[in-house]
Amino acid sequence: MSLRTLIALAVVVVQAVGAPILPTSVREAADGITADQLARDLAFIASDELRGRATPSPGFDRAAAYIVNRLKAAGVTPAGDNGTYLQTYTMIxxxxxxxxxxxxxxxxxxxxxxxxxxxxxxxxxxxxxxxxxxxxxxxxxxxxxxxxxxxxxxxxxxxxxxxxxxxxxxxxxxxxxxxxxxxxxxxxxxxxxxxxxxxxxxxxxxxxxxxxxxxxxxxxxxxxxxxxxxxxxxxxxxxxxxxxxxxxxxxxxxxxxxxxxxxxxxxxxxxxxxxxxxxxxxxxxxxxVPHRPYNVVAKIEGRDSRLRNEHITVMAHLDGAVGTRSVEGDDIYNSADDNASGSAGMLSIVEQMMKSERPKRSMIFVWDSGEEVGLWGSRHFVANPPVPLSSVVAHINIDMIGATRAAESADEHSPAVPGPNEVYLIGPGVLSDKVNALIDQVNRGYLTMTLNRADDRWDSEFFYPRTDAGPFLERGILTIGWNTGLHRRYHQPSDDARFLDPKKIETVARTVFATLWAMAETNERPAIDKPIPVSVPRHR
Ligand SMILES: [Zn+2]
The missing domain is CATH 3.50.30.30 (Glucose Oxidase; domain 1)
Known part of the structure; x- marks a missing residue:
């Protein structure tokens, strides 16, 4: 056994017992994601003025402009059409x-x-x-x-x-x-x-x-x-x-x-x-009648001259499911948990990533549209990616991350909503032993969230096909979803920001940040290392 092998073994052992693998500076950047900032962003994106951000709608445009302004201020590279942040498509x-x-x-x-x-x-x-x-x-x-x-x-x-x-x-x-x-x-x-x-x-x-x-x-x-x-x-x-x-x-x-x-x-x-x-x-x-909806797309380049040509996509749909029925006098479908929570969370992740040491791989962040109608933004993206789809090693989906089942909270009696330090993690258990282990390891060394795997099963609709991750998985890309479960406000006018827990969004967003960074850093390409379930039709 060479000295080199011994050292490699030692690293594996240390990692296996849960030693933190995030550099201190990266951890500090993740810690910079705060509930206060998230609450402010959530309040705007889910405000009555934006009326739930249907695709397309003036409210969606305002939410997108809000995100774009922040991306500009943070100096994030646009990755939409013609050097802009917007990736536009046609919907008939x-x-x-x-x-x-x-x-x-x-x-x-x-x-x-x-x-x-x-x-x-x-x-x-x-x-x-x-x-x-x-x-x-x-x-x-x-x-x-x-x-x-x-x-x-x-x-x-x-x-x-x-x-x-x-x-x-x-x-x-x-x-x-x-x-x-x-x-x-x-x-x-x-x-x-x-x-x-x-x-x-x-x-x-x-x-x-x-x-x-x-x-x-x-x-x-x-x-x-x-x-x-x-x-x-x-x-x-x-x-x-x-x-x-x-x-x-x-x-x-x-x-x-x-x-x-x-x-x-x-x-x-x-x-x-x-x-x-x-x-x-x-x-x-x-x-x-033709319409021209769009996604907001931004890119953070990796630091490694070779691995920066590989990408991890991160997606949170910015649109909401806007219904027509008034419920108890409320006719505004604010779509706060679904998915202003994920949109705000991803914005903080990007802003803090800009302040962090860059990982080796590049990352592409997409606030997509039309998820609630037919996964339009996600489907358009996989057919018209700003980088070759073959360079996308993994896809992370952030959809509904604001609910907590805690005493005297709005979700005290929502059985599917996880507790304060708990989140659903969907995908790696089915698709990749190595990435599954990596996420566990990073989590153990950071916020030790309880990663609920109830939907990390091939026969869960939340694994496939009910989310924006579906079009990626159909094209053979490893998908990882973060979610805090369904509650009675789902797709109702009552999906308001005031029922959500900004601290939960903070904890999930920090954990996504840390695990994203680790996946973008690891020398071995993150990959599907288990069979893709037969329930997933394959498209090119
Ligand atoms: Zn959603």
Whole structure:
């Protein structure tokens, strides 16, 4: 054993027992993140004036300008478009013209909302007459040999299935939010096979009042243009669920009567694929308006001449989920915990990082937009990164870090909210033993937060796909999420700054700072060293 090996072993042993690995100056910079500053930033970003920062909105613009001014003052390098801090993208808002839209079956006209409702909307007008192919439940599950499209060409045709949620009989499909494992439903599969639209026959098992509940849905679609593949990409096809009257017209003179086909659907005893005798005419009219939302992007260069070409991205969505419903006289969805808390936390992290000795790797900080609508900012970023995506070694997501379950606090009775020195850490346990150990080690040597791993599981929606980390993980990048759990104020007008704990934001932000610094410093490239779960579809 060489002396060199001995020294290396000694370092490992010291680290394993929890000796601090942060240089004193770095630790001092982390300690410079204060609850007072965070409370001031939180108060502005979550103020009533900004009205929850919907994407796009004047309130979002003001929040972004606030961040940009601070980045300028701190001398942080812009990493948006053309030397600015802003990374702009196009979002198309499409609206169905309810009064002008109808379907024609057998020479009869059926009106939108009265005789059919939309289950998805492609964003494009849909006009034409096409043959109809019945595909039963419409699911494709290769491992089980289930493929109702086998042997038929549905290109340029309408596929007919049962709705709103037909399933293959006796098959359990694992679903995590919008993700299905090893299976794809008719709305995903039809456009992939070149079908122009989806029609659905209603199931009689639907609950009383079901039609009224489905009306007026999916008439507006907002989506990135061009779209970026992800679990949260908007539907690529228009699908229409027929009323019983519409179904009668469709099935008249066909192989099965309405009663027969509905009964077969209800029993999950689907007839084999067949082509109907009649064609169907769609006339779905829509108008579109383009918007130009943006992310705020900044960069801190690493100090090592080689490793500075590797990057860690850190993201906190600046937008909020702004609803339309007034609750107890409050109609402003301040979106304080979700996610003014993370936005303020990341701003302090950047400001203190500028005062710290730089780690070896570079860091890119993104206050993104459109997270609440469809992960737009995150999806746009991975498709249009300011540095090659292959140079991004890890992605850190900061989303909701302001809640604490403590006696006499707003979250005293919120079971999912962790205690004062506790935070959810999501991702490294599933993806990387080495980074997991590194984070533990840094934490033990610093604030010794309790790192709650309840959601650090492959089957947690907060691991995948419900956050901005999803588009990164879909592209094979190690993701690490920090979060303080769901509470009753989530996505409600009551998500106000006054219910949050600035001390918690301070503790989490300091811990993120320390672990980010360590990951950016370590000589070995942080990486996924475990299999990416099968629940994560891979996109390029
Ligand atoms: Zn959020």
């Amino acid at each position: 808002e499409s609206r169905v013209d309810l009064a002008a839209s109808h379907i024609e079956i057998g020479g009869k006209r059926f009106a939108l909302d009265a005789d059919f409702v939309l289950r998805s909307f492609s964003g494009q007008p849909l006009t034409g007459t096409w043959p109809v192919v019945y595909v039963g439940h419409g699911w494709v599950i290769p491992d089980k040999g289930i493929d109702p499209y086998a042997g038929v060409d549905v290109r340029g045709k309408v596929v007919l299935t049962h709705g709103p949620r037909a399933m293959p009989k006796g098959v359990v499909i694992e679903q995590f939010g919008r993700v299905t494992v090893g299976a794809s439903n008719v709305v995903a599969e039809a456009p992939r096979r070149g079908a122009v639209a989806v029609l659905m026959i209603p199931q009689t098992s639907t609950q009383p009042g079901w039609w009224q509940q489905l009306q007026r849905q999916n008439l507006v679609r907002r989506e990135l243009d061009p779209s970026v593949p992800s679990a949260y990409a908007a539907a690529q096809v228009t699908s229409a669920l027929l009323s019983p009257t519409g179904t009668e017209a469709l099935m008249a003179g066909e192989r099965f009567t309405t009663n027969e086909i509905v009964a077969r659907g209800d029993a999950e005893d689907y007839p084999a694929t067949f082509t109907l005798n009649k064609s169907v005419t769609f006339n779905v009219q829509a108008s579109t």
